[in-house]
Amino acid sequence: MSGDIFTQEHTIVYYETDQTGKLSLPMIFNLAILASANHGAALGQGEEELHANNTGWVVLQYDLHITKRPQAGDVVIIKTQAQEYNPYFAVRNFWLETPAGDKLVAIKSVFAMIDMEQRKMVRIPQSLMDAYEATKVRHIEKIPAPQAIDINQPTVKKEYHVRYLDIDSNKHVNNAQYFDWLIDPLGAEFLQTHELVNLNIKYATEVRYGQEVESHYQISDDQLVTWHQIKTDDTLNTQAELKWRANN
Incomplete structure (x- = not known):
C-alpha cells in the first residue's frame, strides 16, 4: 500500500503567475517540490538530514497533466504521496486541487538519490522509505519517454x-x-x-x-x-x- 498523502494549503500570489495571471509552469513545480520538502521534514527526513549524510534527491522524469491553472488569489490544496520504490528509484505523485476537491494539476515523478559530492546515484536507505510508508517493488512503474526531436528536421x-x-x-x-x-x-x-x-x-x-x-x-x-x-x-x-x- 502506498504511503500517506501529505497535504498543505497555499494561496497563489501575484509573483507566482505569468502574464495571464495564472500560476506559471515553473511555479507549479516549485510548489510541488515545496510540498515534497515539507513532507520529508515532517517525517524527520528533510533536506538537512539528507545533506548531513551527503545525499540528496534528484528528479529523473515528470509527467504533468493540467486541468485548470489557478489564478492569483486562489487557494489551492497541494498534496503529495510517495507511491513506490526499489533500491535506486522512487515514484512520487503530486496534486493541486481546489478546497472543494476539484482537480487542477496532477504530476507523476521519478526520483533517484545521489551522493552530493560525487554526483553519482546511491542506494535509497531502507529506513528513509520506511518513514514514507511507500510500497517496495522490484520494478517501478515507469513513465513513457517523451517523443524526441526529429534530427532530420530543423529546430x-x-x-x-x-x-x-x-x-x-x-x-x-x-x-x-x-x-x-x-x-x-x-x-x-x-x-x-x-x-x-x-x-x-x-x-x-x-x-x-x-x-x-x-x-x-x-x-x-x-x-x-x-x-x-x-x-x-x-x-x-x-x-x-x-x-x-x-x-x-
Whole structure:
C-alpha cells in the first residue's frame, strides 16, 4: 500500500503567475517540490538530514497533466504521496486541487538519490522509505519517454547562460529553471494563445553553473504539440514533449 498523502494549503500570489495571471509552469513545480520538502521534514527526513549524510534527491522524469491553472488569489490544496520504490528509484505523485476537491494539476515523478559530492546515484536507505510508508517493488512503474526531436528536421534554437541563482541547495540547476528554458523560445504570441495540458520531461545529464545552454524545439503542423531538447555543447541534458490546446 502506498504511503500517506501529505497535504498543505497555499494561496497563489501575484509573483507566482505569468502574464495571464495564472500560476506559471515553473511555479507549479516549485510548489510541488515545496510540498515534497515539507513532507520529508515532517517525517524527520528533510533536506538537512539528507545533506548531513551527503545525499540528496534528484528528479529523473515528470509527467504533468493540467486541468485548470489557478489564478492569483486562489487557494489551492497541494498534496503529495510517495507511491513506490526499489533500491535506486522512487515514484512520487503530486496534486493541486481546489478546497472543494476539484482537480487542477496532477504530476507523476521519478526520483533517484545521489551522493552530493560525487554526483553519482546511491542506494535509497531502507529506513528513509520506511518513514514514507511507500510500497517496495522490484520494478517501478515507469513513465513513457517523451517523443524526441526529429534530427532530420530543423529546430528553433535559443541560448542561455547558467547563472549562480539558477543553482539550488542540491548544487545543480533548479528543476523549475528548465521550464523557463523550454517554453521561453516559443514566444509571447504562442504562449498567450495556447494553454499547456500535458508535459513529459526526462532529465539525462545535469546542467552545471557557468555552462552555455541551447534550448531547441520543433512544433507540429497543428501547433498543438511541441518537442524540446536542452543541450550543453554536444551533450543532451533534457528532452521534453508538450501538448497544448488553443485558447478560444
